Amino acid sequence: MEWIMQPETWIALATLTALEIVLGIDNIIFLSIIVSRLPKKQQQKGRIIGLGLAMMTRIALLLSITWVMGLTATLFTLLNQNISGRDLILICGGLFLIGKSTQEIHQSLEGSGGSEKPKKRGSAGNFVFTMLQIAVLDIVFSLDSVITAVGLAKRVEVMILAIVFAIFIMMLASKTISDFVDEHPTIKMLALSFLILVGVTLLGESAGYEIPRGYIYFSMTFSLAVETLNIRMRAKTDKPVHLHNTMPIDEDIA
DSSP states (O other): OGGGGOHHHHHHHHHHHHHHHHHTHHHHHHHHHHHTTSOHHHHHHHHHHHHHHHHHHHHHHHHTHHHHHHTTSEEEEETTEEEEHHHHHHHHHHHHHHHHHHHHHHHHHHTTSTTOOOOOOOHHHHHHHHHHHHHHHHHHHHHHHHHHHHHHOSOHHHHHHHHHHHHHHHHHHHHHHHHHHHHOHHHHHHHHHHHHHHHHHHHHHHTTOOOOHHHHHHHHHHHHHHHHHHHHHHTTTSOOOOOOOOOOSOTTOO
């Protein structure tokens, strides 16, 4: 246990925790938007379980790091491009993000298509389906954070602690972020556009094009800052904009 008292351990822990939070931004945005489709009574539960799944996924991948690093081995060649297991995961995750975000934008702007009422769906079934979507994307979002953790820390215990601390902080902030996204339609559109950009980035990485995440996060942060100023300027003059919400009609079901 001597490693606990070493300054390098605490520096690595603080650095890893901060990086885990940064790399989890796209995860928490996706989580906030998907969970907003649940009944109000289930949304906080969905956020906690979703982030809990993210934590377990990252720790599981970390403990099986040999398998994770083995995903970089070439499985087959397509159009002179080597395809590995990691590439397949990135391709599936990227396509899922692009498709899901595009669907969310369409439903938010166009609604369910006229006078047709949203279909009633069982509360339990809807909740499980939502958690499954989150679990699938957790695997994609976790790859970068796990590989980063392995590159920065030498001890598995430090990596696990960083993941736990980061997820705990995200749990504390998740409701605030979700409420902010729900209350401001333009922010929700920015968030969905950001997820599409992340999806395109994943597809690019699967094809061998390394796109620095810092550029993406900077552009999103800049857009968010500009839109926040616009929201403050419009607050006292414009009427609020409301997006369509095709949430299931089962608000009274626990």
